[in-house]
Amino acid sequence: MNQTLQLRYIHADHTSVLKDVRREQTSEVKWAHVYYVGFRISAGRDERYHHALILADDYDIFLDGVAGEYNAIRKLSRTTSLKDISLVFVRNLMRIDPDIVASADSQSITSDIRDELSRCDKNEYLVFGLVGEQKICLVQVNNCEALLAIDRVRTMCMDKFKEEFMPLEVCQAHPVTTECYALFDAAAERIKALVSNLSAGSGYLH
Numbered sequence: 770m771n772q773t774l775q776l777r778y779i780h781a782d783h784t785s786v787l788k789d790v791r792r793e794q795t796s797e798v799k800w801a802h803v804y805y806v807g808f809r810i811s812a813g814r815d816e817r818y819h820h821a822l823i824l825a826d827d828y829d830i831f832l833d834g835v836a837g838e839y840n841a842i843r844k845l846s847r848t849t850s851l852k853d854i855s856l857v858f859v860r861n862l863m864r865i866d867p868d869i870v871a872s873a874d875s876q877s878i879t880s881d882i883r884d885e886l887s888r889c890d891k892n893e894y895l896v897f898g899l900v901g902e903q904k905i906c907l908v909q910v911n912n913c914e915a916l917l918a919i920d921r922v923r924t925m926c927m928d929k930f931k932e933e934f935m936p937l938e939v940c941q942a943h944p945v946t947t948e949c950y951a952l953f954d955a956a957a958e959r960i961k962a963l964v965s966n967l968s969a970g971s972g973y974l975h
Contacts, residue, residue: 778945779817783841784956790834791826798964800862801935802826805953806835807858808842809945810849818857818945819845820952822960828923828935835916856915858949859939861898862964865957869905869937873897878907885909885942893942894918901932915939 784805791802808819819842823834835856842854863869873879882895890911896918897907908925910918919936926934940946 776948776951778948780948780952781817781819782952782956783819783821784960787822787824787960788834788837789824790830790837791824792830793826798824799826800866800961800964803862803960803964804831804834805858805860805862805956806838806856807949807952808838809855809857810842810846811853811855812849818949820949820956822956828933832916857941857943858946858953859915859919859936860949860953861935861937862957862961863899864897864937865961872905876905878905881907882938882940886940886946888942889944890942895938895940895942896922896936897938898922898934898936900926900930900934904930904932905937906934915941 787798787803802824804823804825806821806823808821810817810819819838821838821841823831823838825831825834839851839854843849843851870879878897882897885893885895892912894910894913894915895907896910898905900906906922906926908922910921913921919934919939922936923934926932940949
């Protein structure tokens with residue numbers, strides 16, 4: 770863990786290993802396949818956070834990777850039950866693609882996320898991502914957890930646009946999200962040089 774970061778919450782960094790669950794195991798790693806995930810682990814009033822990197826080449830495989838990480842957390846602490854583990858943060862490496870960043874900024878999505886985070890409602894999730902290959906959207910989902918929030922947005926996009934939704938960022942309106950951003954940035958700097966640049970700046974949005 771980077772000790773220069775001023776962290777209020779306890780974080781365990783397990784991002785030194787890329788958990789590769791892709792259907793097609795190739796030496797080339799695309800930015801769009803890299804997911805940084807954060808889990809909250811509750812023990813009474815105490816909460817700590819567990820971070821990992823998952824390589825997945827479609828959404829169903831990503832879910833397999835998340836399930837594997839739940840099991841990994843339980844192995845690290847056998848007293849932890851599944852009900853005490855929650856996925857609370859997801860960021861795809863494409864979130865730092867210049868085209869994605871520019872589009873999110875131009876549509877005020879970045880500032881909208883920042884405004885919602887300031888409300889500090891842990892039952893509110895913000896889901897940002899790609900609809901097909903040409904559109905981006907930000908949806909606020911209440912009274913659920915991260916995977917259910919993604920599922921709701923995926924269903925909405927299929928019903929409304931008849932297109933698949935790819936999550937690029939999922940976060941709680943909670944102070945820990947700011948720390949997750951900082952930890953993601955540190956991990957992204959470390960890993961982006963190791964993966965293919967073919968996806969970066971590839972013109973997902975026009």
